[in-house]
Amino acid sequence: MRMLSRNATFNSHGQDSSYFLGWQEYEKNPYHEVHNTNGIIQMGLAENQLCFDLLESWLAKNPEAAAFKKNGESIFAELALFQDYHGLPAFKKAMVDFMAEIRGNKVTFDPNHLVLTAGATSANETFIFCLADPGEAVLIPTPYYPGFDRDLKWRTGVEIVPIHCTNSNGFQITETALEEAYQEAEKCNLRVKGVLVTNPSNPLGTTMTRNELYLLLSFVEDKGIHLISDEIYSGTAFSSPSFISVMEVLKDRNCDENSEVWQRVHVVYSLSKDLGLPGFRVGAIYSNDDMVVAAATKMSSFGLVSSQTQHLLSAMLSDKKLTKNYIAENHKRLKQRQKNLVSGLQKAGISCLNGNAGLFCWVDMRHLLRSNTFEAEMELWKKIVYEVHLNISPGSSCHCTEPGWFRVCFANLPERTLDLAMQRLKAFVGEYYNVPEVNGRSQSSHLSHSRGQSLTKWVSRLSFDDRCPIHGR
Amino acid sequence: MASSASKNSLLLSKIATNEKHGENSPYFNGWKAYDQNPFHPTENPEGVIQMGLAENQLSFDLVEEWIRKNPKASFCTAEGVEKFRSVANFQDYHGFPEFRQAIATFMSKARGGRVTFDPDRVVMSGGATGANELVMFCLADPGDAFLIPSPYYPAYYRDLGWRTGVQIVPVDCDSSNNFKITKEAVEAAYEKAKNNNIKVKGLIITNPSNPLGTTLDKDTLESLVTFINQKNIHLVCDEIYAATVFSSPKYTCITQVIQDMDCNPNLIHIVYSLSKDMGFPGLRVGIVYSYNDDVVNIGRKMSSFGLVSSQTQHMLASMLSDEDFVEKFLATSSKRLAKRHRVFTKGLEEVGISYLKSNAGLFCWMDLRRLLKDQTLDGEMVLWRVIVNEVKLNVSPGSSFKCVEPGWFRVCFANMDDDTVEVALKRIRALVGQEKKAQEQAQVKSTKKRWQSNLRLSFSSSTRRFEQEGVSVKSPHMMSPHSPMPHTPFVRAIT
Numbered sequence: 001m002r003m004l005s006r007n008a009t010f011n012s013h014g015q016d017s018s019y020f021l022g023w024q025e026y027e028k029n030p031y032h033e034v035h036n037t038n039g040i041i042q043m044g045l046a047e048n049q050l051c052f053d054l055l056e057s058w059l060a061k062n063p064e065a066a067a068f069k070k071n072g073e074s075i076f077a078e079l080a081l082f083q084d085y086h087g088l089p090a091f092k093k094a095m096v097d098f099m100a101e102i103r104g105n106k107v108t109f110d111p112n113h114l115v116l117t118a119g120a121t122s123a124n125e126t127f128i129f130c131l132a133d134p135g136e137a138v139l140i141p142t143p144y145y146p147g148f149d150r151d152l153k154w155r156t157g158v159e160i161v162p163i164h165c166t167n168s169n170g171f172q173i174t175e176t177a178l179e180e181a182y183q184e185a186e187k188c189n190l191r192v193k194g195v196l197v198t199n200p201s202n203p204l205g206t207t208m209t210r211n212e213l214y215l216l217l218s219f220v221e222d223k224g225i226h227l228i229s230d231e232i233y234s235g236t237a238f239s240s241p242s243f244i245s246v247m248e249v250l251k252d253r254n255c256d257e258n259s260e261v262w263q264r265v266h267v268v269y270s271l272s273k274d275l276g277l278p279g280f281r282v283g284a285i286y287s288n289d290d291m292v293v294a295a296a297t298k299m300s301s302f303g304l305v306s307s308q309t310q311h312l313l314s315a316m317l318s319d320k321k322l323t324k325n326y327i328a329e330n331h332k333r334l335k336q337r338q339k340n341l342v343s344g345l346q347k348a349g350i351s352c353l354n355g356n357a358g359l360f361c362w363v364d365m366r367h368l369l370r371s372n373t374f375e376a377e378m379e380l381w382k383k384i385v386y387e388v389h390l391n392i393s394p395g396s397s398c399h400c401t402e403p404g405w406f407r408v409c410f411a412n413l414p415e416r417t418l419d420l421a422m423q424r425l426k427a428f429v430g431e432y433y434n435v436p437e438v439n440g441r442s443q444s445s446h447l448s449h450s451r452g453q454s455l456t457k458w459v460s461r462l463s464f465d466d467r468c469p470i471h472g473r
Numbered sequence: 474m475a476s477s478a479s480k481n482s483l484l485l486s487k488i489a490t491n492e493k494h495g496e497n498s499p500y501f502n503g504w505k506a507y508d509q510n511p512f513h514p515t516e517n518p519e520g521v522i523q524m525g526l527a528e529n530q531l532s533f534d535l536v537e538e539w540i541r542k543n544p545k546a547s548f549c550t551a552e553g554v555e556k557f558r559s560v561a562n563f564q565d566y567h568g569f570p571e572f573r574q575a576i577a578t579f580m581s582k583a584r585g586g587r588v589t590f591d592p593d594r595v596v597m598s599g600g601a602t603g604a605n606e607l608v609m610f611c612l613a614d615p616g617d618a619f620l621i622p623s624p625y626y627p628a629y630y631r632d633l634g635w636r637t638g639v640q641i642v643p644v645d646c647d648s649s650n651n652f653k654i655t656k657e658a659v660e661a662a663y664e665k666a667k668n669n670n671i672k673v674k675g676l677i678i679t680n681p682s683n684p685l686g687t688t689l690d691k692d693t694l695e696s697l698v699t700f701i702n703q704k705n706i707h708l709v710c711d712e713i714y715a716a717t718v719f720s721s722p723k724y725t726c727i728t729q730v731i732q733d734m735d736c737n738p739n740l741i742h743i744v745y746s747l748s749k750d751m752g753f754p755g756l757r758v759g760i761v762y763s764y765n766d767d768v769v770n771i772g773r774k775m776s777s778f779g780l781v782s783s784q785t786q787h788m789l790a791s792m793l794s795d796e797d798f799v800e801k802f803l804a805t806s807s808k809r810l811a812k813r814h815r816v817f818t819k820g821l822e823e824v825g826i827s828y829l830k831s832n833a834g835l836f837c838w839m840d841l842r843r844l845l846k847d848q849t850l851d852g853e854m855v856l857w858r859v860i861v862n863e864v865k866l867n868v869s870p871g872s873s874f875k876c877v878e879p880g881w882f883r884v885c886f887a888n889m890d891d892d893t894v895e896v897a898l899k900r901i902r903a904l905v906g907q908e909k910k911a912q913e914q915a916q917v918k919s920t921k922k923r924w925q926s927n928l929r930l931s932f933s934s935s936t937r938r939f940e941q942e943g944v945s946v947k948s949p950h951m952m953s954p955h956s957p958m959p960h961t962p963f964v965r966a967i968t
Contacts (some may be wrong), residue, residue, distance in 0.1 A: 077752075280565075
């Protein structure tokens with residue numbers, strides 16, 4: 001008898017992917033400004049470290065919230081005992097207000113429809129547990145966050161079927177791609193229960209267009225399935241076009257509680273990216289469907305938010321002066337940092353997708369590939385990790401269908417380290433490829449190798465699994 | 474709208490729409506009664522007293538004092554605030570090394586220092602709720618089963634089986650031997666499962682026991698370890714009440730037992746939490762401690778779904794590594810629990826209510842069998858509804874713990890102050906005392922007198938009508954020719 005469960009014995013946790021291997025390499029040899037100047041610079045971690053000073057100065061002026069106090073009185077006992085899965089009412093109110101503020105108050109959220117979870121990791125898994133049975137499927141546009149393979153599939157037994165997006169239209173979702181994915185699922189006898197999108201997108205760093213959102217809504221309406229919009233990066237939309245939430249589009253189309261699709265549109269949120277607080281494990285599920293809210297609330301027992309954290313953040317987010325200033329300053333600093341990265345990349349002859357959100361750029365290194373294959377992408381990636389000493393995430397780990405794209409993070413390291421990273425990259429490209437600086441437009445440069453290698457023929461789109469182009473567990 | 478809702482429910486998963494979350498059990502109904510009418514000493518003195526919640530509220534003053542003296546741990550000083558960003562940013566599922574070390578040390582101290590724990594085996598989870606589910610996900614597949622001695626914690630049904638698809642196979646224990654777990658009972662349950670083609674992957678025990686409040690003796694533990702080794706199945710020990718042991722016999726934890734036995738360590742796993750020992754259920758600190766390296770490894774990855782907030786890790790790393798504080802806390806907490814247990818059980822004895830002798834936990838396993846009209850589940854429910862709705866005490870009926878003997882109730886005593894304990898005892902006294910008076914009055918009247926359907930109870934300032942719900946006054950049992958004296962559910966227990 002197998003002693004451990006299937007969950008425990010197979011690699012369905014997805015942590016053997018290059019996304020995580022890069023982190024492991026970084027951990028073995030991490031860059032340090034003083035102690036390890038030749039170490040690996042971490043650019044594979046989508047963290048927002050740009051605005052801690054704002055939170056720190058708030059804390060210094062408002063020590064009560066962190067000290068388990070309220071109005072001068074200790075409320076420690078009350079907080080220590082509070083394990084109600086409905087969450088601290090004040091905190092939920094503060095969360096929905098913050099979510100509305102991020103959306104320019106174009107939509108509002110009802111705190112009674114918000115369910116708190118231990119991070120977006122837990123929120124996403126909980127949604128899948130609520131909406132799909134083992135063996136069923138969700139459609140997700142590629143490229144997507146590598147962690148979804150674990151979060152959505154591992155313990156739930158649900159499959160992911162990719163909606164293939166390509167550079168031909170800036171990786172936007174098309175009606176054709178949606179239909180193809182749906183057919184693919186049917187061919188594999190997988191019942192599709194919903195579509196899950198990340199908006200703003202990880203790894204693309206772009207916000208979805210209104211058109212794409214309309215398309216998605218029509219699609220899920222037509223198929224009678226769910227739409228989950230993971231809006232974890234909603235507060236990082238730093239330049240135009242502005243972020244449009246799926247909830248806004250529902251409103252636009254006059255969908256309210258009387259329309260069927262109303263109850264099938266759900267949002268995931270978290271404070272990990274916008275506020276840079278991944279350690280605090282604050283995630284949220286938002287649904288218009290009472291049954292989903294009820295089921296998710298019960299399930300949140302397996303991963304509630306610490307009451308100590310709820311109390312602190314409730315005070316923080318209720319301070320409208322702080323939130324207003326934070327949102328604006330966050331945008332400003334992210335925009336500047338992204339500009340620095342883009343310019344650094346350009347100096348190395350590398351361009352990227354025009355991004356307006358997120359904590360990363362979707363970088364085009366296709367011209368640096370030996371051949372238009374994922375093997376070549378892996379080769380390049382290994383060189384970048386082991387020789388250039390930069391940890392960036394290869395597109396294949398995000399299930400991108402086109403080789404040569406990489407996600408490079410810019411908000412998790414100091415400016416001077418970013419500059420150093422760009423210098424290293426420039427030196428590497430110069431040494432191996434002799435590529436001229438890009439003139440500022442988002443186009444790939446022409447390749448001219450010092451080693452005389454030439455691009456091989458375009459290979460047909462690769463499948464990872466010959467039976468069915470869906471990544472198995 | 475209705476049809477849209479039902480159409481949408483077809484779109485939800487089976488897990489979301491089945492009842493396996495178990496929240497419709499009477500265990501939770503009592504809570505609802507409390508929620509609707511909660512006792513408050515001044516604002517609602519006639520409200521329901523919550524005695525169904527196993528919380529430890531006796532030693533918060535010690536923790537509050539520590540927090541006041543150690544503001545750095547709460548980011549409340551300049552030095553503390555400096556740590557904020559590195560803490561807020563830290564989401565590594567290994568947890569802070571200092572936190573794991575502090576937990577390992579605390580677990581050892583909670584067991585009297587008789588055993589030590591390796592910080593590298595400490596895996597975080599979302600409370601013991603998350604820990605129990607995580608262990609199941611690691612050890613069992615949907616359809617597999619775990620043996621659990623009854624009576625057991627009601628929420629195990631949800632925690633162990635709801636999303637995992639794991640089945641519970643009870644090992645029935647009863648009062649004939651003070652609810653001890655016998656090897657015969659475990660073997661019988663195992664064989665029965667096997668005969669029904671149910672694959673048993675392991676045994677879960679809660680030690681100290683909820684709801685019994687007793688600790689397992691060394692012999693029982695050894696025989697269970699022998700059993701699981703023979704069958705090559707897992708043993709999960711939920712030791713969430715480890716530091717609530719307040720009197721002899723001394724606590725024997727599983728680590729102690731396997732140290733001295735020939736046992737496959739890969740089969741041994743511990744679930745722990747700070748929710749009971751420290752009274753911190755809101756902080757969501759659950760721990761999985763396994764002697765199986767694969768389980769530690771996989772469990773750690775799974776812990777991503779329920780990590781402990783780094784803010785909380787940071788504070789507790791500091792608090793629990795303060796050895797003076799921990800020692801003082803454990804000693805004081807134990808003393809206060811012992812005292813509270815003494816006061817409460819004395820109060821029960823005074824009115825002739827018997828209970829299982831216990832040395833741990835936050836509750837008492839009360840024997841109200843003699844107060845049942847029918848020694849059946851229905852009889853227990855009738856009595857329970859009266860206790861909740863009329864006596865206004867939320868206690869937990871034994872059936873919600875899957876106890877096979879009707880008439881047992883778990884009553885919690887550590888989640889209230891001394892005054893409220895007095896009020897609760899007073900209500901029990903008044904109820905039973907009034908009943909005694911009623912019996913004495915009935916004795917002087919004709920034995921053929923018809924049982925009155927209303928019994929008037931008098932509390933300190935008001936008179937309540939007592940209605941027996943669902944009880945027929947003409948039931949054969951009540952009018953048995955063999956019992957000349959009519960009984961109420963609250964007849965004195967002691968003879």
